[in-house]
Amino acid sequence: MKTLGLKPLMGWLGAAALALALNAGTALADPTKVGFVYVGPIGDHGWTYRHDIGRKAIEKAFGAKVKTTFVESVKEGADAERVIRKLASTGHKLIFTTSFGYMNPTVKVAKSFPDVRFEHATGYKQAGNVSTYMARFYEGRHIAGLIAGKMTKSNVIGYIGSFPIPEVVRGINAFTLALRQVNPKATVKVVWVNTWYDPGKEGAAAKALIDQGADVILQHTDSPAPVQAAQERGVWAVGQASDMTHFGPKSHLTAIVDVWDGYYVDRTRAVMDGNWKSGDTWGGLKDGMLAMAPYNPALPADVLAMAKQAEADIMSGKVHPFQGPIRDQAGKEKVPAGKSLDDGALLSMNWYVEGVQGKLPK
């Protein structure tokens, strides 16, 4: 018994890692195999959870004609390349890589597998067999801003940021512009937690903001903890990625929900029909790539009507969340009246609009 030490353990570890890396079974008759690489656990109730719902939509749409595989909690970097390569070499015809940090590994593996189609979420590098896709979440932030502007009494809004990257800054700005459109006195306090997912820290950040007078809490992190903290303290909150109503039925104003289902089904069908083409998709409310969670029944009728109208106006193109005039924090005009920011400016956004407090960390 004495020799039973490191070796068998390492064996177990290896086996466990292998099992983790390959939920994929052996190839069945002829179904189209679709693979997914996730950055978090499917049980995060946020980003990865919503992608997995998209995967299930594919299974539902095509039944036995497809076989889906997913690998969860894959670290961005070298590990990702190994997992993507493994999926590509085990007969998967379409592979969705669902985090920004998978960009280079995806492009690299795609070079060695020209017959496999790759779909990379939130990135900007395309190739003949690599498409990119993401959603215009800032459209949802615009609607949240309108609602918050009407609902706040303290005129202080708390915003929990993950990392100061353009995607998150864009959300803060879209929110703040809409907020001050209906309530010029309101300002936004931003707290960065430097993580996408840490329920304890996100909850503590929400409480800190509430203690500093915020009575509406926004989050660009993935757990429902901020909504829960808002409920506990009796203030409003806007959820992220999924409908978080049941974590704070009283506090939850709405949530900006990611909806990948339609896109995933379409792209899978394209591969099955042989007409898949590489492209860059940045879908918004009108494409159904995001949706607003049911609005809180406590919203006054006029606020509800305003939110619904804004949804319709964004879909019809009548309203652009980044319409001028837009001033930065120093009061300098960045966008003149009558113009709006183009996608290039949105994708590289690294400045705060007027009304956001504090300095953007670089």
Next chain:
Amino acid sequence: METLAAVLVTVIGAATPLLFAALGELVSEKSGVLNLGVEGMMLVGAVCAFAAALTTGSPAAGILAGAAAGMLTALLFGVLTLSLLANQVASGLALTIFGVGISALIGRDFVGTPLPRLPLLEIPGLSDLPVVGRLLFGHDVLVYLSIAAVPAVIWLLDRSRTGLILRAVGENHEAAHALGHSVIVVRYLAVMFGGAMAGLGGAYLSLAHTPMWAENMTAGRGWIALALVVFATWRPGRVLLGAYLFGGVTVAQLHVQGFGVDIPSQILSMLPYLATIAVLVAISADSVRVRLNAPASLGRIFHPDS
């Protein structure tokens, strides 16, 4: 002042899971067993506490289930390292990986389910006092339990016969064995105590701090607890200080950001780690005393028949 009290209440919430886990690990390490699986045990405790509280509707059942689940997970570690004499470091790491996986499996059906927060024990009259009322008398049972555990562990280790034996086993297991003490039994008990405490730390997260289950919700707190034990030089009082310092700086840096102070948030995020290490290293600077506190047999495998 009311705001300050509210801030301090948040600090207590951030510190309590660390305090539980670190105290448990301290006792385990004092007996000579280095269990790196704290993170895994906390997760198993968190998910089992949540599942039990949700299905039975009883918070007490949740707390007990959390402690029991942590203890069972630790027992597994005990079997590997104490009976099968596996390497403690490797087994501890494996235990964490195992805990992450099994907690996700158990929690599959609980993702996205809310739970009412663990009730606060309010003392009529006292809890309504301005400022100190909420700060001293408005917490849930786990917060009080974690604080009470500090003097209890001090007494156990420094004043009781059991503690004397436990420390003897941790210092020199051959000598303790020669004196007729059962090294393996003592270590099993210490490891299981550590597991139960880690389970309670997890239970605090899933029942009180953020009453929900989400995969990997401990987010590294088990590792922080492990580091606290070392930096506190295996002394329960300093573990208490370290846990509250860490929780305090974590919450304080969020407030500093909210006030718009011009310090990069990345640096502020590092502060809890830096401050805790700096303070604990400073008060533990006497290297002789550190060596006296560190269990000499820590991490060494005991062969009963050698």
